[in-house]
Amino acid sequence: MANTVTLERQMTVNVYDILEEQLKGMGSRPSGVVFVHCKNMEQQPEAEVNEALERTCETEFQLWKDSKTSTIAVFLPGLTLNATHYQALLIKQELLERLGEADPRLTIAGFPEMGSPSRHMLKNMAESAKLSQSTDIQLYTKNETMTAPGKILIVDYDETTREFLRIRLSMQGYETFEAVDGLSAIELAKKINPDLILTELNLYGVSGLSFIHQIQSLELQIQPKVIVLTDQRVEDTISKCFEKGVDDYVTKPYSPVELDARIRRCFQSNAVS
Incomplete structure (x- = not known):
């Protein structure tokens, strides 16, 4: 006891x-x-x-x-x-x-x-x-960590995953956008300039690593943070993601409350930088 x-x-x-x-x-x-x-x-x-x-x-x-x-x-x-x-x-x-x-x-x-x-x-x-x-x-979460609702782009081929993240994040005040593949996500990112991108590595049209590289190469007003959400646990893949500049790497299945905390840390980092 x-x-x-x-x-x-x-x-x-x-x-x-x-x-x-x-x-x-x-x-x-x-x-x-x-x-x-x-x-x-x-x-x-x-x-x-x-x-x-x-x-x-x-x-x-x-x-x-x-x-x-x-x-x-x-x-x-x-x-x-x-x-x-x-x-x-x-x-x-x-x-x-x-x-x-x-x-x-x-x-x-x-x-x-x-x-x-x-x-x-x-x-x-x-x-x-x-x-x-x-x-x-x-x-x-402290309201003062963001002066305005943050914009989050969710990139995943699985509709159920996108819906779960959209509902959970919207309830916390974030403005959410969705894309089913890397190519459409890149085009959407150019239009909305998201603060954060949550992306699967297994994407249609372009590989996850290539997608991350292209996102990092976009000339946006604010460079978005990137969190990878995937079931890939290979050490080499994880290392390559961080080499590409991702801010966090979360393996599925994950704790929703822990993901909330990691997202919040990304926004706090944006507020400080």
């Missing part, structure tokens, strides 16, 4: 001040935060969340309830974003099994990927969970 830490709920110190202090104390070490809100419950199920964590979490955790936002905050020191997402799935499953119509909404974030934590950021995370209209676990 994991080492568990739960604090007194009637606190004079603000939940977000404590959580901010805990996160900053982690330095560069990974940690996760989960906010839980059950839309159909007047009293939030603090005991059930705690019991779920005691059964499934293999590391120490801390938990608080914030009555002002009607949310439960969970601090997971040592967990990566991927592991935090998995833990959130277990919490959600437990609540659905035990509380039926609780309708849990969860928002997660990984640190230090999110940058320096602040009370304001954490309060926004809580509000995001409370106001979420989706039953999917949400990855929290």
Whole structure:
């Protein structure tokens, strides 16, 4: 069983001040935060969340309830974003099994990927969970990372893959465009000047590596970032992609929440450069 830490709920110190202090104390070490809100419950199920964590979490955790936002905050020191997402799935499953119509909404974030934590950021995370209209676990992103919705070009021959990415990315505020092959993607890129291209390597009309080279050679106002999404795991292929200048390489099957984080990092890099 994991080492568990739960604090007194009637606190004079603000939940977000404590959580901010805990996160900053982690330095560069990974940690996760989960906010839980059950839309159909007047009293939030603090005991059930705690019991779920005691059964499934293999590391120490801390938990608080914030009555002002009607949310439960969970601090997971040592967990990566991927592991935090998995833990959130277990919490959600437990609540659905035990509380039926609780309708849990969860928002997660990984640190230090999110940058320096602040009370304001954490309060926004809580509000995001409370106001979420989706039953999917949400990855929290700071609105200030982009001054305008980013443009993402999705290049994949598989219609189901394109549809999944389009829906998920659109829900996060990105402006999405689609192409079924490399040649049409190149023409579309000239017209829309995307901020980011998500591309499969197995493309019709032009090979994936040739497509990447041609994209990098286009005279665009802003050179797009490129993330490869593929089932090709050959080391030589991966090396050649990075030699061509791709920004990230993600193998299928992948964690959607991890892909969200990698996309966000690309946009943060654009904002800094």
